[in-house]
Amino acid sequence: MKSQFRAEELRRDREIVVIGDSGAGKTALFRRLRNAEDPFQEYSTRSMITADIGLPALEGSVSIHDIPGDYAASRLKSSLNGKEAIAVVVAVDLAHHQDGSLGDSTRGWLEAFSAASEHTSVSVARRLLVSTREDMGTSKHNVDRLEKLAKELGFDFVFRTSAKTGEGVNELRSALAEVVAQIAKHPDAEIASPVAQVVRAMAACLCELVARNPRILEQIEWRDLERVIATAVSGIGFSVELTRPAKDGGKDVIVRCVAGGIYKVFYIEIKHWLRNRSGMDDVTSFVEVNARDATDGGLFLSSSGYTQEVFAQLGEISRQRVRLGDSPKISSLCRYYVKQKGIWHSERPLPDLLFEETLG
Known part of the structure; x- marks a missing residue:
């Protein structure tokens, strides 16, 4: 008989992972996801941050990892060892990828994450591609590139966000809440058969x-x-x-x-x-x-x-x-x-x- 699932088990063993290049705005987005009312600040971190993000779909919360942009695949392995990622958020700043490097960067992070999950219990349920700093303005060309990349790499969701203005943050949070809710209802099964x-x-x-x-x-x-x-x-x-x-x-x-x-x-x-x-x-x-x-x-x-x-x-x-x-x-x-x-x-x-x- 399967044991009754408890929110504490999800908090301890399952994670939402935020990855992306240095300077992509991951930490600011991470903090905005934790508390939409926090005043905006520019952040820079070189150490991994782990915290609970209260998602109302559960009677509890779920840990979220903010992975620094200079983490190599080997460091991802150690940081995620023994965990199960229910979602991976790849953050990109379109303004930093005018040279066509957006695809290479995003693909590289997904490959590093796959390498990290090869020898751990990590099993990615959802992939979310998140454009940050939308308050700076995004050209239609960049939006088209984002959409094409999401389809090419098999992302489940695409969001355009701004930690500064709050644009798209509630929508991203709702999508993460949906993933958590599905895990809560079916903890011992794949998210989607x-x-x-x-x-x-x-x-x-x-x-x-x-x-x-x-x-x-x-x-x-x-x-x-x-x-x-x-x-x-x-x-x-x-x-x-x-x-x-x-x-x-x-x-x-x-x-x-x-x-x-x-x-x-x-x-x-x-x-x-x-x-x-x-x-x-x-x-x-x-x-x-x-x-x-x-x-x-x-x-x-x-x-x-x-x-x-x-x-x-x-x-x-x-x-x-x-x-x-x-x-x-x-x-x-x-x-x-x-x-x-x-x-x-x-x-x-x-x-x-x-x-x-x-x-x-």
């Missing part, structure tokens, strides 16, 4: 199809649409949990983020009917679920629209911190997902993106 990887890829393809042609919604099964919504919202920057198909407690997707330094939880309920429109009973049940669990808000999505009774109560529904969306809102979320894949970034808070273009 081959079947799960195929399902995830299918949901991503469907998301892109809906973004291009909203009529595709009519051809998607209800469970696949739930996966599409989860994929789209995750792409925007939320930490996402897709609930089970039955007895889900009145919500299909749970999304989490940090906004304004505050941890927030939202529920999404999805009704995907070809003929019947969602009525007041459906919406009221969802309102009650959000009130019961004291969420920060709920998004009710109905691909077939709503009855007139629901439209008559839009004001009261909004006062209950629940917003309604229909097929155009679903398509909008999918378009945001596609934009994010193109290294798009919005400076608006994540909750604003979740609830914009809703009814009422």
